[in-house]
Amino acid sequence: MPIDDRALPLRERKRIRTRRVLADAALRLFTEKGFATTTVEELVDAAEVSRSTFFRAFPTKEAVAIEAENELWTGYLDALADRELTGPVLTALRDILTDTVTALPQDWAQRYIATRRLILTAPSLLGHVDYIRSGVKTQVAKQLTDKLALPEGDLRPRILAELATTAWAIAGRGWVTTNGTGGRTNLLERLHEAFAAVPDALQLST
Structure with missing residues (x-):
């Protein structure tokens, strides 16, 4: 059975959700536009998070991809x-x-x-x-x-x-x-x- 996020502390749930939002946006944009031509700025705009939030979640574009x-x-x-x-x-x-x-x-x-x-x-x-x-x-x-x-x-x-x-x-x-x-x-x-x-x-x- 898939892991139930509700069993996790609130802060951990928020961290996981942020990662998922960013990863989903990245996969969609990279597939549509190409990995090399998609910028971090476009990613954070699509995910509606800040650039600093992105880099707290992922060290590089490759990691989120x-x-x-x-x-x-x-x-x-x-x-x-x-x-x-x-x-x-x-x-x-x-x-x-x-x-x-x-x-x-x-x-x-x-x-x-x-x-x-x-x-x-x-x-x-x-x-x-x-x-x-x-x-x-x-x-x-x-x-x-x-x-x-x-x-x-x-x-x-x-x-x-x-x-x-x-x-x-x-x-x-x-x-x-x-x-x-x-x-x-x-x-x-x-x-x-x-x-x-x-x-x-x-x-x-x-």
Whole structure:
């Protein structure tokens, strides 16, 4: 079930709503006018907020453009921090991603598809997404190292973090290509298929 904002403190609800208003305005304007040609001034005018409010919410134009992507990875990291790991770790990461996607706002899927299409038109956005995902993988590896009491430098948490993110990338890319056919159910089926393919892929030989 999507998270109910009403359970949050008033200040946090206002912060989230401001981010959503800005992100919605940005996605619409960037899609209509192009990312490079849309200014921050046009964004704040469309969202009816001040320039300072914008920069309190987002550090850059790139950040507001990929808010749907950021929602996913922020939720993933938060869920991992709260999860007590049992059983195979790669399966746990799959389940955490599944729970994260399920809990995202109802309009997230549509915004994510629009965001991925926008990214194809602006190389700087692709670079920003790669930067965000790199940071996520680093944080996941650190959390796994701490949770499992592994020595610093153990490569296994980093490999697992990479595999989980790659499985998402493969599933998400295929789903977006179909314009989100089948909704989140289909996206999660693709995600589980990608994770299930990992063991066989690692054993593949000639």
